[in-house]
Amino acid sequence: MPGREASDVANAITRVRTLRITEYENMVWVEVETADGAVGVGEACLGPLAIEEYLHEVAAPYLLGRGGLDIERHDRALRGYLGYDGAGVETRGNGAINLALWDLFGQVTGRPVYELLGGRSRDRIRAYNTCAGYDYARSGGHLELGDQGVGASRQTGPYDDLFATFDHPEGLAEDLLAQGITAMKIWPFDGAAAATHGREIDAASLAAGLEPLRRIRAAVGNRIDVMIELHGQWQPGPMRTIIEALEELGPFWLEDPIKATSPGDLAALAAMTSIPIAVSETVAGRPRFRELLDAGAVDVLIFDVGWTGGITEARKIADLADAYEIPVAPHDCTGPLLLAASAHLSIHLPNALVQEHVRAFVHGWYADVATGLPAITDGFMDAPAGPGLGTRLRPDAWTRSDATVRESTSR
Amino acid sequence: MRISRVDTIRHAQHQNLVFVQLHTDDGLVGLGETFFGPRTVEAFIHETLVPALFRLDVDPAGAGPDFSGYVGYSSSGAETRANAAVDIALWDLRAQALGEPLHRLLGSGTRTALPVYNTCAGPTYLQVGHSVAPANWGADGAGRYEDLSGFLERPAELAAELLDQGIGAMKIWPFDTAAEASQGQYISGPDLAAAIAPVEAIRASVGNRMDIMVELHGLWNLPMAERIAAALAPYDLRWIEDPVRPQDFAAVGRIAAASSTPIATGETLGGAATHRRLLDSAAISVAIAELAWVGGLTEGRVVAEQAAARDVEVAFHDCTGPVGLTAATHLALASPNATVQEFVRAFYHGWYADLVTALPPIVDGCIEPPPGAGLGIALQPDLATRPGVSMRTSRAS
Numbered sequence A: 001m002p003g004r005e006a007s008d009v010a011n012a013i014t015r016v017r018t019l020r021i022t023e024y025e026n027m028v029w030v031e032v033e034t035a036d037g038a039v040g041v042g043e044a045c046l047g048p049l050a051i052e053e054y055l056h057e058v059a060a061p062y063l064l065g066r067g068g069l070d071i072e073r074h075d076r077a078l079r080g081y082l083g084y085d086g087a088g089v090e091t092r093g094n095g096a097i098n099l100a101l102w103d104l105f106g107q108v109t110g111r112p113v114y115e116l117l118g119g120r121s122r123d124r125i126r127a128y129n130t131c132a133g134y135d136y137a138r139s140g141g142h143l144e145l146g147d148q149g150v151g152a153s154r155q156t157g158p159y160d161d162l163f164a165t166f167d168h169p170e171g172l173a174e175d176l177l178a179q180g181i182t183a184m185k186i187w188p189f190d191g192a193a194a195a196t197h198g199r200e201i202d203a204a205s206l207a208a209g210l211e212p213l214r215r216i217r218a219a220v221g222n223r224i225d226v227m228i229e230l231h232g233q234w235q236p237g238p239m240r241t242i243i244e245a246l247e248e249l250g251p252f253w254l255e256d257p258i259k260a261t262s263p264g265d266l267a268a269l270a271a272m273t274s275i276p277i278a279v280s281e282t283v284a285g286r287p288r289f290r291e292l293l294d295a296g297a298v299d300v301l302i303f304d305v306g307w308t309g310g311i312t313e314a315r316k317i318a319d320l321a322d323a324y325e326i327p328v329a330p331h332d333c334t335g336p337l338l339l340a341a342s343a344h345l346s347i348h349l350p351n352a353l354v355q356e357h358v359r360a361f362v363h364g365w366y367a368d369v370a371t372g373l374p375a376i377t378d379g380f381m382d383a384p385a386g387p388g389l390g391t392r393l394r395p396d397a398w399t400r401s402d403a404t405v406r407e408s409t410s411r
Numbered sequence B: 001m002r003i004s005r006v007d008t009i010r011h012a013q014h015q016n017l018v019f020v021q022l023h024t025d026d027g028l029v030g031l032g033e034t035f036f037g038p039r040t041v042e043a044f045i046h047e048t049l050v051p052a053l054f055r056l057d058v059d060p061a062g063a064g065p066d067f068s069g070y071v072g073y074s075s076s077g078a079e080t081r082a083n084a085a086v087d088i089a090l091w092d093l094r095a096q097a098l099g100e101p102l103h104r105l106l107g108s109g110t111r112t113a114l115p116v117y118n119t120c121a122g123p124t125y126l127q128v129g130h131s132v133a134p135a136n137w138g139a140d141g142a143g144r145y146e147d148l149s150g151f152l153e154r155p156a157e158l159a160a161e162l163l164d165q166g167i168g169a170m171k172i173w174p175f176d177t178a179a180e181a182s183q184g185q186y187i188s189g190p191d192l193a194a195a196i197a198p199v200e201a202i203r204a205s206v207g208n209r210m211d212i213m214v215e216l217h218g219l220w221n222l223p224m225a226e227r228i229a230a231a232l233a234p235y236d237l238r239w240i241e242d243p244v245r246p247q248d249f250a251a252v253g254r255i256a257a258a259s260s261t262p263i264a265t266g267e268t269l270g271g272a273a274t275h276r277r278l279l280d281s282a283a284i285s286v287a288i289a290e291l292a293w294v295g296g297l298t299e300g301r302v303v304a305e306q307a308a309a310r311d312v313e314v315a316f317h318d319c320t321g322p323v324g325l326t327a328a329t330h331l332a333l334a335s336p337n338a339t340v341q342e343f344v345r346a347f348y349h350g351w352y353a354d355l356v357t358a359l360p361p362i363v364d365g366c367i368e369p370p371p372g373a374g375l376g377i378a379l380q381p382d383l384a385t386r387p388g389v390s391m392r393t394s395r396a397s
Helices: A006-010 A048-063 A071-077 A089-109 A161-167 A169-178 A190-196 A203-220 A236-249 A263-272 A286-295 A311-323 A336-348 A365-369 A395-399 B038-055 B078-098 B102-106 B147-153 B155-164 B176-182 B189-209 B222-235 B249-258 B272-281 B297-309 B322-333 B351-355
Strands: A013-021 A027-034 A039-045 A125-130 A183-186 A225-229 A253-255 A277-279 A355-357 A403-409 B003-011 B014-024 B029-035 B114-119 B169-172 B211-215 B239-241 B263-265 B286-289 B313-316 B341-343 B389-395
Touching (some): A013 A048, A013 A395, A027 A048, A027 A089, A039 A048, A048 A071, A048 A089, A071 A311, A125 A336, A263 A286, A286 B249, A311 A336, A336 A365, B014 B078, B029 B078, B029 B322, B038 B389, B078 B102, B114 B211, B114 B322, B249 B272, B322 B341
Parallel strands (some): A225 A253, B211 B239, B263 B286
Antiparallel strands (some): A013 A403, A027 A039
């Protein structure tokens, strides 16, 4: 294009390629390639067919021919007239593009994303284990997600942590501690929520929900932090009952006790208890987080780097939270490149508290499709090594027999 | 009542539009529609909603299903737009099964028609391209009712013509070019004067006989929106629409407090819960809802009721497609706080009529629902076989 620098021509985006793999039916990957042949890869979780379509219908026609390093410009331009205000298909698709562009930036400069963001706030970040099994949330899509509290696991191994939560929580906590992991997340109330649509909880269900945490405390005392995930399935009334019962057991935080659509109701819950309220991986964008922060509804801000639109927006959300003296804890339980992006943010952000991961995924399907995953040793996570996101999709992922590859190209 | 087949239909000449047809095992066909990103919406419908629809037992007298997912529930993203199209089609089905016009299920009875206002777009406005930017206005001056170049080039003449047709309100967006030039960061004095010129010309020629709405499309930062509102204050506008993007409710509240002209906003919001928080945070005068974006008739009705409970007017957006206009007309009749219905005469007398069997009649500047059960309209029977039309079908096994 006329009037452009040589580097603009070299970095112009010439191809956008998407990949879906039948085995991972909630995932879609996107690769952005420049005229120079540099490649950045991103990833999105939930609704992959719709996201794939969005990437080729809207995002790729915009990106092709534009400079691959103008991340900020593209982040603004891809916020459409609609869908800018939530974690919908467009936002999740833009998140995948944003990851790919940061990765591309790293590939072009040879530097890791955390350096490009402004460098480290710490050498490594404490990692907590989300006690899912190997196949948790791998299928089922976004309408059914709330029902996947106790699903049948196809793959088996030492980290069937969802079953362990209910069958032998003492052993689970001890096993995590033996690996150096000092924090764990469980969701023992989801079954009760599904039974009543979160409208009420009886004494027996309450006791059953408390049981894993009681047994963990009896076995290992206060040596492990326990996060309780409620998945936004409860109404405020029964949630107050649950909170009152949980208080003596000292959970580290309560996550999404109710849906994040009523900041006032969340703030009322936050005010009634000393247990920190953590919200919410399902919220996207600064305006919605600011609304929650202003209401006093947040003690720990959880974002999902993909669902909130990418690294660019996640960093701004974290900075916003910092101004309120609120720490952030990036979500995982999605995919390997998203975990890598979160690890870079957790190393960079001054107010990162703790980084989620699922050991059953990191040692399971994440390793099947990606290399260079963030290392976790003694309960702490490092940023992945190497330029860009560091974590790479295995090259043979694109040529698997169950792969669907689509491309938009300017050539 | 079981759903046995789901069609999504797209049209090459209307690249932002997608229709949904829900077929039941007893031969009824419910019609829905949404706008923007139709391929993405179509993919979501067949990927996620179709399996749930085939499991559904539709109760004509009952409530619709809740398809709000784990993510994307609070915006006008593809999920919400797809849910909206399906929700409208389900309402159409239920009303047909009961043999009642849709507005009666929604609670009409106080009136039979509502005045319209003309959104001054041309026949090809937004028919291609994924943007509301001036580059995508399609204002080539051709075709009947090229009202976009009309309001820019001959506003007084356009106002007089509308009044002659019995239409007493018009909406224009003369500030968008200046917004695009600065990405909404700055408007100069001369640009401000140039954008106000059409408003001045209309007032000078037809006085206060014409209600004028100025649409700002959420393109401005707060201080520029305040500057524009101050400059428009002398012209007694019916409302200023979307002065800022309604994502930061406090910013909407500040412009609403600063402007003597009523502020209308909300067409780009998804979900009644989002509208509720906006209404609680900002003293707006008119809640705008687009049924195809907010989540359908179910969510749109809640928006109307929430607004009514706060003595705020509700107005349903058009400028999208014929099904959306028809659904909006049914709901507007049933919403006592709706006082005017948007339409685009260039669409209404142009391509809308080409795609569907009937439209809500407009007589003396007032719109009423078409006769018959349900929405009262269907797709033209030959539409799916026309050139440029593609239909994707999922059938229950």
